[in-house]
Amino acid sequence: MTELERVPPGVDPAVPSSARVYDYLLGGKDHVAVDRAVAEKLLAVAPDARRVARANRRFQVEVVRHLAERGIRQFIDLGTGIPTSPSIHETVRAVSPACRVVYVDHDPVVRLHAQVLLADSPGIAGIQADLRRPPDIFADPHVSGLIDFDQPLCVLMVGVLHYVMDEEDPAGIVAAFRKRMVPGGALVISHVMAESAPEALAQLDLATAGSPAQARFRTREEVLDLLDGFELIGPGLVPVQDWRVGPAEEGLPLLDGPPRLRVDGGVGVLRA
Template sequence: MQRPDWAPEGIDMEQFSAARVYDYLLGGSHNFAVDREYARRGLTAIPDLAIQAQANRAFLHRAVRHLTDAGVRQFLDLGSGIPTRGNVHEVAQRAAPDARVVYVDIDPVAVAHSRHMLLDNDLAIAIQEDMRQPETIFANPELGKLLDLDQPVAVLMLAVLHAIPDEADPYGIIARIRDVLPNGSYLVLAQASHESRPEGWRQMVEMSRNTPYPLTPRSQADISRFFEGLTLVEPGVVWAPLWHPEHPDDVDNDPGRSSNMVGVGRKM
């Protein structure tokens, strides 16, 4: 298989990547055949899987606009994925040109494309780190040059926590992130939930079991636990389309089709 020009040297083109599968579901072109095949298998289990990706992206836009309106000027996007239209820096800097953004991903394709996209932007960078190691992320000198950790930061973890199994202690990871942040900071989460499509998610979990990205969809109660020690912004933890919809028509009669529960919490 020939490596495309956009793919970094040494990348394994036979192993799917969660970031590239997500890129495919959003209609992107930076993915390999193995990513597309995995996505198609997922769509067999949950035909609305692409809707989940779209609902997650729309929630990102609304949450970032909400936080810029609240005065937040620093954003840390963990598990940021491959750039597509309407990235955090585009939304934030449209509302607040002085907003600063750090993207973090473990996938070299995602980081390479983010860096290319940000060449002319002095207020946004991308670094390659593992979100399961928050201390290493916050100690990264590139992050330290751009973000002031004495001032409020909005940490975004969208469509990534379901890739962290319970045995890896995702609640502990969130707590370690929370403890670093100053008061006035926010945590923005979107996590896959099995509550609306239990059989489809059972198949997805089984399909992912022996891969580098085993999936752990969670209940509303489990997702709410991520916000311990924070004050939830209304309306709390809800299906993605229900969080501050821009228009009543944006919410259909089955918001659970998004398979994504979301929430925003503030450290007081």
């Protein structure tokens, strides 16, 4: 007899979660069978997807370290995903212990992790909210208590905007955060690109259609439009494995040629 898999409270075992699929690709443990099935279907046509996921994570860590070194002391991470070390707060607080971080995700598994990991962490909070509703995020007492919108702020939308369909107005979501930011603040985006291998995109579409993990693959021009109003720094909008502002670090996930699942990343600083 097969042992039934334990499913966390609030999780529908028949519906894949983008956060848990990503966790599986990163080698984590917080996923259920439906998430693994989606990931394995992707890996069958894009075997480099695990390396791309690790490169995306490295991009995020390198970017927040760089921005903390530039003087930014507050960060909102939208679509946080399952906690992975080094975390955003570990990274930026290694630069300055004064850094404050708010993690935002609508997945109940992410919320459970945040409750455990951040319970005794002053200056760091995790909230369950949907980035599609920016007013709810701004109104949350954890956000208003930690984030001073009159000071430079970094907003991270790493690996999340491709889950926002066109009719949900991704440009409007970005604009809502941009309007709350002051010059010197930064927006960090990474996005699955329409320039990926067609069979990889087709498999993702087939495996996630109608679920919260369904993605909208955008072109380079469409992603650049989402960064309107921000001045790109570093190498610009490039594949995440190629984004860096300093020398390459040892142990980075190297890719042999262009990945079949392409994820581009960019960092924009708000102009005055």
